[in-house]
Amino acid sequence: MDVPSFRLDDPDNSCEIVQGEERFIITCDNGETLNIRAHDYGEIYKVPGLYEYLFYENYKCKSPTVIRSELEAAVESENQDMSRLKVFDVGAGNGMVGEELVSAGVEKVVGIDIIEEAALATERDRPGIYADYFIEDLTRLPSEVEQKLINESFNCMTLVAALGFDDIPPHAFAEAYNFISESGWVAFNIKEEFCSKKDQTGFSKLIENMTQSGIIDMKSQKLYTHRLCQDGTPLNYFAIVGKKQEDIPAAMIST
Numbered sequence: 255m256d257v258p259s260f261r262l263d264d265p266d267n268s269c270e271i272v273q274g275e276e277r278f279i280i281t282c283d284n285g286e287t288l289n290i291r292a293h294d295y296g297e298i299y300k301v302p303g304l305y306e307y308l309f310y311e312n313y314k315c316k317s318p319t320v321i322r323s324e325l326e327a328a329v330e331s332e333n334q335d336m337s338r339l340k341v342f343d344v345g346a347g348n349g350m351v352g353e354e355l356v357s358a359g360v361e362k363v364v365g366i367d368i369i370e371e372a373a374l375a376t377e378r379d380r381p382g383i384y385a386d387y388f389i390e391d392l393t394r395l396p397s398e399v400e401q402k403l404i405n406e407s408f409n410c411m412t413l414v415a416a417l418g419f420d421d422i423p424p425h426a427f428a429e430a431y432n433f434i435s436e437s438g439w440v441a442f443n444i445k446e447e448f449c450s451k452k453d454q455t456g457f458s459k460l461i462e463n464m465t466q467s468g469i470i471d472m473k474s475q476k477l478y479t480h481r482l483c484q485d486g487t488p489l490n491y492f493a494i495v496g497k498k499q500e501d502i503p504a505a506m507i508s509t
């Protein structure tokens with residue numbers, strides 16, 4: 255896609271800068287000015303190229319390519335073929351992860367996102383990447399959508415830059431995970447702090463329980479800089495790739 259040019263100004267403020275709460279003043283080509291917050295995805299996706307400009311050009315995000323290469327390496331190490339992967343891309347946004355997966359040669363990608371603006375931006379900027387794209391809340395799926403997702407027989411799930419921060423909570427992660435077939439691949443990233451003992455989000459406990467109970471067979475965990483924060487601080491994430499062994503039981507989801 256052609257990326258239009260933008261001018262970005264940080265509003266004057268002396269407040270502590272918190273990931274996701276970063277505020278920007280964006281001036282578009284046509285002179286229009288937007289005052290937005292980093293996690294106002296709906297507003298950002300409405301403007302073609304703005305998500306790419308903000309997070310990729312300006313804040314050096316590289317997660318879709320990191321997840322793609324970690325997944326490719328794991329699949330290759332088991333002498334499997336990317337072209338066999340039927341991927342469920344969770345929190346798909348405007349399709350940047352789907353685009354990476356399609357260029358890596360996967361069989362198909364189906365996306366899901368909670369907001370309509372994500373699906374509209376994907377259709378506008380990356381048409382044809384997703385075989386299907388659902389606008390749904392994973393924790394409240396209508397039964398017909400649930401059945402469609404089961405019928406897809408996914409053997410891979412990707413989830414990039416969408417865990418925590420009022421995005422996808424642990425129980426929604428578990429719902430998505432349970433759509434993947436046994437021995438299916440799982441590739442996601444998660445903020446380093448959410449994997450620490452001090453974590454309050456529930457992800458650290460869930461991942462530890464999944465690993466210890468053999469629900470996931472961990473293949474790789476790479477610590478890398480997901481993106482920079484507005485003040486230039488590196489935001490470090492783990493890129494995790496594993497193979498699903500079993501569904502996550504309901505009792506584990508509520509812990």
Ligand SMILES: C[S@@+](CC[C@H](N)C(=O)[O-])C[C@H]1O[C@@H](n2cnc3c(N)ncnc32)[C@H](O)[C@@H]1O
Binds near residue numbers: 345351366391423
């Ligand atoms: C930072 S964007 C990441 C988009 C894409 N994965 C990427 O890496 O470019 C996070 C996305 O998660 C979506 N999201 C947040 N909560 C969600 C939920 N409960 N179910 C599905 N998607 C959700 C948001 O709407 C947003 O599009």
